[in-house]
Structure formats: structure tokens, C-alpha cells
Amino acid sequence: MKSPVAAVAIALSIFLGLPISSFAGSQDIVVEDAWARASIGKNRPGAAYMTVRNTGTDPVTILSLETPLAMMPDIHRTTTDANGVSSMAPAGEITIAPGEAVSLEPGGLHAMLMRLETPMVEGESFSLTLTFDDGGTVTVDVPILGIAARGPEG
Amino acid sequence: MQRRHLLTYIGAASGALALALFAGWWQVDGPGAPEPVAKRPLPLTEMDFRMTDQTGTAVGPESLLGNASMVFFGFTYCPDVCPTTLSDISSWLDDLGEDVAQLNVVFITIDPKRDTVAAMAEYVSYFHPAIQGWRGSRDQTMRAAEGFRASYEKVATGGGDYTMNHTASVFMFDAEGQFAGTIDYHEPREFAVPKIRRVLARTEEETS
Numbered sequence A: 001m002k003s004p005v006a007a008v009a010i011a012l013s014i015f016l017g018l019p020i021s022s023f024a025g026s027q028d029i030v031v032e033d034a035w036a037r038a039s040i041g042k043n044r045p046g047a048a049y050m051t052v053r054n055t056g057t058d059p060v061t062i063l064s065l066e067t068p069l070a071m072m073p074d075i076h077r078t079t080t081d082a083n084g085v086s087s088m089a090p091a092g093e094i095t096i097a098p099g100e101a102v103s104l105e106p107g108g109l110h111a112m113l114m115r116l117e118t119p120m121v122e123g124e125s126f127s128l129t130l131t132f133d134d135g136g137t138v139t140v141d142v143p144i145l146g147i148a149a150r151g152p153e154g
Numbered sequence B: 001m002q003r004r005h006l007l008t009y010i011g012a013a014s015g016a017l018a019l020a021l022f023a024g025w026w027q028v029d030g031p032g033a034p035e036p037v038a039k040r041p042l043p044l045t046e047m048d049f050r051m052t053d054q055t056g057t058a059v060g061p062e063s064l065l066g067n068a069s070m071v072f073f074g075f076t077y078c079p080d081v082c083p084t085t086l087s088d089i090s091s092w093l094d095d096l097g098e099d100v101a102q103l104n105v106v107f108i109t110i111d112p113k114r115d116t117v118a119a120m121a122e123y124v125s126y127f128h129p130a131i132q133g134w135r136g137s138r139d140q141t142m143r144a145a146e147g148f149r150a151s152y153e154k155v156a157t158g159g160g161d162y163t164m165n166h167t168a169s170v171f172m173f174d175a176e177g178q179f180a181g182t183i184d185y186h187e188p189r190e191f192a193v194p195k196i197r198r199v200l201a202r203t204e205e206e207t208s
């Protein structure tokens, strides 16, 4: 940490969710625009959204999520059928092709945060770790926006 | 005598069973099957259900007459679809500006077990102030959903927790309570806002 430039670079890599460890595919994963909505208390499940980009040359699969905020985090997919009935279910493993990105966004995929340990308070943030099929992990800091937020900008 | 009685009983029971099976077929697959047109919500004037709004006031479908209305179903333990719908609607209402005064906007919970009146009041307070939160008993909720031709279903998520599948469309009605179309879940603002404006314009014609 000799120069301010290095400090900024490290801070930026943490902010962007660049992996610190080196693994074959997950080192090329970049997580962008992470955000979550505040919760009312901790009895209701929360949801977090982000874009997971594979900048490398190998496909990478997201295996699981982990966060100190929730005991049962999982990636869910919301679907709405021809009758307008919406439902959500675990999305299973999600593979990101080289050069592609997967968006977790309202009405599609979301990081479902079941069994909250603490309420999600607007203005705070929490860390979320994604584990990939090559054993690598990426940890992102997810800012908590208001309950009525519609995107990473609020 | 005993045996004869028993035989008569079996005969009657199997006759009743055959009749029930036939009636079931008639209603589900046979000529008695409901027309698909039944999917259209009833006019508000033909619905009958009792609920409580977020202020503790008794409300029902008749409370919506006189203004155009937007009604949708959901529950406050819903992490994705419901907050998205409420925040989408809030932004449409922001676009409508003062015209919102001519509109009823109602969020009805299909999870009255967890969504108390107090829970609904707190939840809607985070969104546009025009959005009301209605809660009824289990039976009244079923009656309301029937009237709107909406459906919902409880789905276990493990460890005693559950979520609800539910109709996520927004139903629109004119001031006389006639059904005036739906806005699909997560429909873009450029389609949704003109739809609401058309219903408001129709309402103005009716009342002028």
C-alpha cells in the first residue's frame, strides 16, 4: 500500500467484487450493480439483485450463495404464466458463457435471502459470497436501498 | 335381514358414487365445463366481500364505485414480485400527478394469516400514498379472488415457511365498476400509464 493509486485499485477491486484469489474461471467474474431492498423486520425474506459478468474464456457456473445476513440464501427465478400467475422456485445452477453476463433483476432471477439474521436496514450493506464450480469465490458488498427501490440507482 | 340391508346400502352407495363421478365429469371435462370467457373479472357491482383497509375502515367492492380503480393481489412476505409491482405502480402514479385523486389503488393480501391490518398499513406506507392495503378473513379473501378471477396457492419452502403463488396482474375498473382491462406484471411504464389514462378519460365521460 505504498502509493495512493494502489490503495484506490484495491478499494476499487473490492467495490467491483473482483476475486482476490486466483482460480481458472471465477477469477474472470465481475459482479456489477448489486443492490437489495430494505426489509420490514427479519421475518420476511429479502431479495438482492446484481449482474454477474464472465470476462474470461471459460464457462463459469454459480453453485451457491453465502451471506452472514441470511441462513438460507439461494438464487430463485420468478416466472409468470399465461394466466398472469407469478411463482418463484430455486433456479438451480447458473452457467455463464465466456463474454456473457447473467442479470439478477426484479421479475427474473433474484438472490432470495431466506431466514434473515438481522433486518435489512436502508443505507447499510451486507456481504454476499458467490461460489463457483472451479472452487473460487467472489464476495460483493451489497448496498441496501429503500423498500420501494426499483434498481441499483434507487 | 341384516345381509339384505347391507346389500341395499352397498347398492345405494355405488349408485351415489357413479352419480358423483358423472357430475364431476360433466363439470370438469363435459358439456358443463366453464367457458374460458369466465376469466374476465366480474363488475365490481356484482362482487361481494368484506375487508378492512390500512386505516381500520370496513371496505368492500362498493367502496370503489365513483372513481376509476386499480386492484391487484399480493402479500407482504413476497420478496420480488410484490415490491416490484408496488414500486412500478408508485412510479406510474407519480407520472399521473394530480389525476391520482380520481383513482382508487388497492393492494389486497392473499396471505391474511401473516398480513394483519397493521402489517398491511406499514407495508403500503413505504409506497405511493394513494395505494391502499386491504385485508380480509380467509373466506372473504377467497370470495374477492373469485370475483376478480384471480388465483393463489400456498407453497411450502421448507422449515415450516411458505410462499404464495398468485395472480400478479393489475385489474382496472371504471367509475361504474365495469372491468376496463388489465396491466400485466412488470409491464413497461410507456404501456401502463396510457392504459390508466384511458380508463380515467372514460370515467370522466361517464361522470360528466
Ligand SMILES: [Cu+2]
Binding pocket: A076, A077, A088, A089, A110, A112, B079, B080
Ligand atoms: Cu424467491
